[in-house]
Amino acid sequence: MRSLKFIPWRSLLEVSALTNLAVILVELLLSLGYEQSDNLREALSSLYAPPLGTITIVAIGIGVGALAVYFLERLYRGRVVINTSTLWALAPCLGLLILVKSLLPIPFSLIDFNEIQGISALVGIFWRGRPYWRW
Numbered sequence: 001m002r003s004l005k006f007i008p009w010r011s012l013l014e015v016s017a018l019t020n021l022a023v024i025l026v027e028l029l030l031s032l033g034y035e036q037s038d039n040l041r042e043a044l045s046s047l048y049a050p051p052l053g054t055i056t057i058v059a060i061g062i063g064v065g066a067l068a069v070y071f072l073e074r075l076y077r078g079r080v081v082i083n084t085s086t087l088w089a090l091a092p093c094l095g096l097l098i099l100v101k102s103l104l105p106i107p108f109s110l111i112d113f114n115e116i117q118g119i120s121a122l123v124g125i126f127w128r129g130r131p132y133w134r135w
Contacts, residue, residue, distance in 0.1 A: 007089045008080045015075065016093040019068040020101050023110060031108035060110050061117035065124025068094050082132040091122050 033040040047056045068090055072082060080086065098121075099113045111117050126133075 003085060007085060008076075009089065009093070011076050011080050012072070012086070012090050012093040013097070015068055015072045015090065016097040018071050018075070019064060019094065020097045022067065022071075023064060024101065024104075024106065027106055027108050027110050030110070031106075034108060054116075057116055058120045061120025062124035062127065064098075064111050064117075065091075065094065065121035065126075066128035067124075068121075069125055069128035082129065083134050084132070087125055087129045087132060090125055094121060094125070 030040075030044070034044060046052065069082075069087070072080065072086075072090065095113070095118060098111060098117075101111075102109070102113045111121075
């Protein structure tokens with residue numbers, strides 16, 4: 001419990017907020033494209049169709065987790081020590097802000113607060129953060 005004091009919570013929440021803002025921007029662009037373009041509407045419909053839909057949802061979750069680690073690496077290089085505990089702390093920060101984002105009235109949502117995408121985001125965090133694992 002004492003080590004929880006040394007985790008850079010503020011930086012992790014900022015990275016999570018930036019990740020969610022990037023996802024919201026993509027969601028808004030996709031919703032505009034969905035309304036305007038028949039080709040994009042057909043492509044998104046086929047991506048979310050039953051056999052490919054689960055793979056798409058898992059891939060989006062992994063991408064969001066990896067994007068959070070990427071932003072952490074780029075924005076806080078040298079200021080935040082990235083290790084296993086930091087990666088574990090990034091997961092609930094990202095989950096919290098995804099929960100807050102899911103309460104917003106966004107017409108097209110790429111990521112929601114559910115088990116599949118939560119586990120996928122965790123996989124993405126640790127997949128992208130593999131160089132920072134400490135045994």
